[in-house]
Amino acid sequence: MFDPKHLLNVSRRHFLLESALGLGALALGTLMPGCGRRKEDAIRAMDRVLNPMAPRPPHFAPRAKRVIYLHMAGAPSQLELFDYKPELMKLHDQLCPPSLLEGKTFAFIRGVPKMMGPQANFRQRGDSGAWVSDCLPHFATIADEVSFLKGVHTDQFNHAPAQLFVHTGSPRLGRPSIGSWVTYGLGSENNDLPGFVVLTSGGNTPDAGKSVWGSGFLPSVYQGVQCRSEGDPVLFLSDPEGVDRALKGEMIDAINKVNAEHYKEFNDPETLTRIAQYEMAYRMQISVPEVMNINDEPEYIHKLYGTTPGKTSFANNCLLARKLVEKGVRYVQLFDWGWDAHGTDPATAIDIGLRNKCREIDRPMTALILDLKQRGLLDETLVVWGGEFGRTPMKENRDGKEMPFMGRDHHLEAFTMWMAGGGIKKGVTWGETDEIGYYPVRGKVSVHDVQATILNQLGLNHEELTYQFQGRPFRLTDVAGKVITEIVV
Amino acid sequence: MLFLGRFHPLLVHFPIVLLLTAFVFEVMSRSHHFRGLKFSVLPLLSLGAVSAILSALTGYFISQEGGYDQSTLDRHQWAGIATAVVALAATAAKWRRGNQRGLVATLFIILTVLVVATGHLGAGLTHGRDFLTEYAPWNRQSQTAFTLPVIANPDEAVLYADMIRPILEQRCYSCHSEKRQKGNLRLDGEEFIRKGGDSGSVLDGRDGELCRRLLLPAEHEDHMPPIEREQPSSAEIELIVAWVESGASFSAKVASLENASLIKGYWSILQVGAVPSWLPDHDVAAGDSEAIATLAEAGALVMPVAANSNFLTVDFLNVRSFGQIARPLSRLRDQVVDLRAEGKVLPDSVTSAISELHNLRKLSLANASFNTERIDLSALSNLMYLNLAGTGVGEEMVAGLSGLRNLRKLYLFRTNLTDDAVAQLKANNPGLEVDVGGYDLPVLVTDTLVYRR
Numbered sequence: 045m046f047d048p049k050h051l052l053n054v055s056r057r058h059f060l061l062e063s064a065l066g067l068g069a070l071a072l073g074t075l076m077p078g079c080g081r082r083k084e085d086a087i088r089a090m091d092r093v094l095n096p097m098a099p100r101p102p103h104f105a106p107r108a109k110r111v112i113y114l115h116m117a118g119a120p121s122q123l124e125l126f127d128y129k130p131e132l133m134k135l136h137d138q139l140c141p142p143s144l145l146e147g148k149t150f151a152f153i154r155g156v157p158k159m160m161g162p163q164a165n166f167r168q169r170g171d172s173g174a175w176v177s178d179c180l181p182h183f184a185t186i187a188d189e190v191s192f193l194k195g196v197h198t199d200q201f202n203h204a205p206a207q208l209f210v211h212t213g214s215p216r217l218g219r220p221s222i223g224s225w226v227t228y229g230l231g232s233e234n235n236d237l238p239g240f241v242v243l244t245s246g247g248n249t250p251d252a253g254k255s256v257w258g259s260g261f262l263p264s265v266y267q268g269v270q271c272r273s274e275g276d277p278v279l280f281l282s283d284p285e286g287v288d289r290a291l292k293g294e295m296i297d298a299i300n301k302v303n304a305e306h307y308k309e310f311n312d313p314e315t316l317t318r319i320a321q322y323e324m325a326y327r328m329q330i331s332v333p334e335v336m337n338i339n340d341e342p343e344y345i346h347k348l349y350g351t352t353p354g355k356t357s358f359a360n361n362c363l364l365a366r367k368l369v370e371k372g373v374r375y376v377q378l379f380d381w382g383w384d385a386h387g388t389d390p391a392t393a394i395d396i397g398l399r400n401k402c403r404e405i406d407r408p409m410t411a412l413i414l415d416l417k418q419r420g421l422l423d424e425t426l427v428v429w430g431g432e433f434g435r436t437p438m439k440e441n442r443d444g445k446e447m448p449f450m451g452r453d454h455h456l457e458a459f460t461m462w463m464a465g466g467g468i469k470k471g472v473t474w475g476e477t478d479e480i481g482y483y484p485v486r487g488k489v490s491v492h493d494v495q496a497t498i499l500n501q502l503g504l505n506h507e508e509l510t511y512q513f514q515g516r517p518f519r520l521t522d523v524a525g526k527v528i529t530e531i532v533v
Numbered sequence: 534m535l536f537l538g539r540f541h542p543l544l545v546h547f548p549i550v551l552l553l554t555a556f557v558f559e560v561m562s563r564s565h566h567f568r569g570l571k572f573s574v575l576p577l578l579s580l581g582a583v584s585a586i587l588s589a590l591t592g593y594f595i596s597q598e599g600g601y602d603q604s605t606l607d608r609h610q611w612a613g614i615a616t617a618v619v620a621l622a623a624t625a626a627k628w629r630r631g632n633q634r635g636l637v638a639t640l641f642i643i644l645t646v647l648v649v650a651t652g653h654l655g656a657g658l659t660h661g662r663d664f665l666t667e668y669a670p671w672n673r674q675s676q677t678a679f680t681l682p683v684i685a686n687p688d689e690a691v692l693y694a695d696m697i698r699p700i701l702e703q704r705c706y707s708c709h710s711e712k713r714q715k716g717n718l719r720l721d722g723e724e725f726i727r728k729g730g731d732s733g734s735v736l737d738g739r740d741g742e743l744c745r746r747l748l749l750p751a752e753h754e755d756h757m758p759p760i761e762r763e764q765p766s767s768a769e770i771e772l773i774v775a776w777v778e779s780g781a782s783f784s785a786k787v788a789s790l791e792n793a794s795l796i797k798g799y800w801s802i803l804q805v806g807a808v809p810s811w812l813p814d815h816d817v818a819a820g821d822s823e824a825i826a827t828l829a830e831a832g833a834l835v836m837p838v839a840a841n842s843n844f845l846t847v848d849f850l851n852v853r854s855f856g857q858i859a860r861p862l863s864r865l866r867d868q869v870v871d872l873r874a875e876g877k878v879l880p881d882s883v884t885s886a887i888s889e890l891h892n893l894r895k896l897s898l899a900n901a902s903f904n905t906e907r908i909d910l911s912a913l914s915n916l917m918y919l920n921l922a923g924t925g926v927g928e929e930m931v932a933g934l935s936g937l938r939n940l941r942k943l944y945l946f947r948t949n950l951t952d953d954a955v956a957q958l959k960a961n962n963p964g965l966e967v968d969v970g971g972y973d974l975p976v977l978v979t980d981t982l983v984y985r986r
Contacts, residue, residue: 099834099836100836101836101837101838101839101840101842102838102839102840103839103840104839104840105810105811105812105838105839105842106838106839181977181979182974182977185974233834233848233850233851234850234851235832235851236851344973347973348972348973348974350980370875371850372848372850390985390986393986395984396984396985396986397984399984400983400984403979403980403982403983407974407980410974411972411974414972414974415972417968417970417972418922418944418946418968418969418970418971418972419899419920419922419923419944419946419970420897420899420918420920420922420942420944420946420968423918423942469802472801472802473798474768474802486767486771487767487771503839529766529767530766530767530768530802531802
């Protein structure tokens, strides 16, 4: 029943929200009499506030329902893994021609560096004849399952802005990440698990910090939830000592009762959201440890992935990613740190550290593709692999001096990414770089193009998935982006 | 003169509206009710005649620019001149008044026919002759999407005839062929392509007009096809560029060309993985909202496959009790095209209800337990994707599976079907991909080799 006293409690923010929804729906109703959908539209708008994670239909019939994004933080060298340049070998140790340096800024290269040939052996693999080096012997056997993008380019030459660019569409802070856009657009399938989960390995979080899985200006429920494979999967998930599950249940009940009273008084839908969040957190205390536990996986799975339960590793994270998408988690983001092969020490040497990093990911990521495939999940799961930029065909000469180890500097003009499953063609190589791998000569695609393609596979039109903020509609790809139709089925 | 000609598209709309309105008013004014309208007919007709003369004049000027289909142009020209003359005559007849109602009526009818005919021919010149009927319901074949022929052996294919021409045909012919010759360019034949258009030769390597315009950004004024048309993919463009760079031969086979591997690469990108869209062609009526609500209440995710579709995708992920599922599910048998019941223990009622979903395209029962005697695959003839991984089903399913003619992907990891049964299924349905899983990666020395300084 309407009680005028309620009006006294209406805050400005609350009034505006109510007006936007209530009056907006009312106006829509008057403008379009007899339009059958108007009630549903109003309900849907309300539903987004009350239940932000409720599943929503995509713009068009999707090819993929879920995404696993494997990000090699630090930027792996395309010249040692996928982009085979025999001509560069001939130029090894020769001085770099000035034409490649004019007007360019590098993160560390100063003066005139020397060229550096590929430090790996390459072979064409499978029926598709894709080039994969011997750094990735397992992955080489499934080259026919994936599509390579050889001409990806970015415009950021430092890790943090470049990572932000790859994951939020902008090199500056404040924009939502791809996973947030996806859960905002499609909601989450599993009632008991977050829709956007982040797993990190390699001993460090990415340089750009947690903003690469942040929700920016979208409501904060859409941000990624970081899970750990050591200790509590989510921090402070376990009940504190002396508080058992039953007591916790009673506590949540009590809090929800207070909130329900509060809602009766103020009618603020945000209060209902809060009640729902408490309930979800309570359910997650059971469901998250369950899905994050790999101890019960059979032995052949551990052998396939090379996993050791209880440790933090890329292998464990790959297995977890499979378990999460199996449970309907929409977007799983993996970060593996340690790919910044500058050659300052053995761990960052192209011929030492890089090879060790390759060994760490080779078996797990190959196992992930094969395991998704045999479970029939690869058809509807899009797997994306890449770094934030590439590495130079020149040998790094930090401060103009000879380096103790072989390394390569950051390179934005061309790098390699691959995608698999989720409506991506098999065995296609799109894009080609020049003889030394400096510029793309064909099939040049941008970071925004990659993002548009990811959304496209999920049935989302990147130009239509927008959010009104600061007076204009924003989108992941801002004013750019073109779906890379060449690799899409 | 050419400048004045550019006013033609603007001016032509005046005689059309004025003369047709004059005709309508003339007819209406003969009724007692609207007799006042007769005073409007003469001014409208006079203005119409003047604008018809101006249109005819500017039309002659713009025709000097060339680039139009000559036979249509001739007919449009004479129809336009006739319109102007008859409009003048009708004005004169109306002016004289007297007892010439019969003459006025005759002239008006001729005039109306001429206006419509001239307008139609003129529109055909700018928009193409088939513009009006392109999407007419009786003209279905022209709506088909872009398709390229399948070539079994690309080495033996003639690059121009087998690969380039199908692309030109679908991307360029609508403006550059027998139908129309924008910029005096035809691309529907060797002699025409060699001849080029107003901007000269089109085949001068990468810098020739063909490659240059294709490679310009879509927003550029000179880019072809114009931005408002559907754009070719980059692989199509690169294939045409590769053809031009290889010397633009009209008879050479792919294998004989220096850049054969590149050409085959682009062609394979255009060919690979073309699978039919998994959705049915025609939408259905909306599903019963009560049934959808009941399913949702029982915890099932029920979602339209796309925002504007009535087809449904159903997932039992969050379902805890299946008591209220079977009945609403079978009521949605026309709408459900995609169903997932992964890892669930399905009661017989639900298994039977699933067997009724005749529109189902994708079905995943991975790790689910169900009574194989209650699942009847014979009604699921549209099924394209079936996931039985982890269900432990065996020989009893073979007969049912053999009947699924449209099945493309079948997952049998951790089931009890014998190799023979799998081979039999594959032989039965050549388009079927069966994945029995059990993948293993060999242990390599490099798996444990740690590189050190």
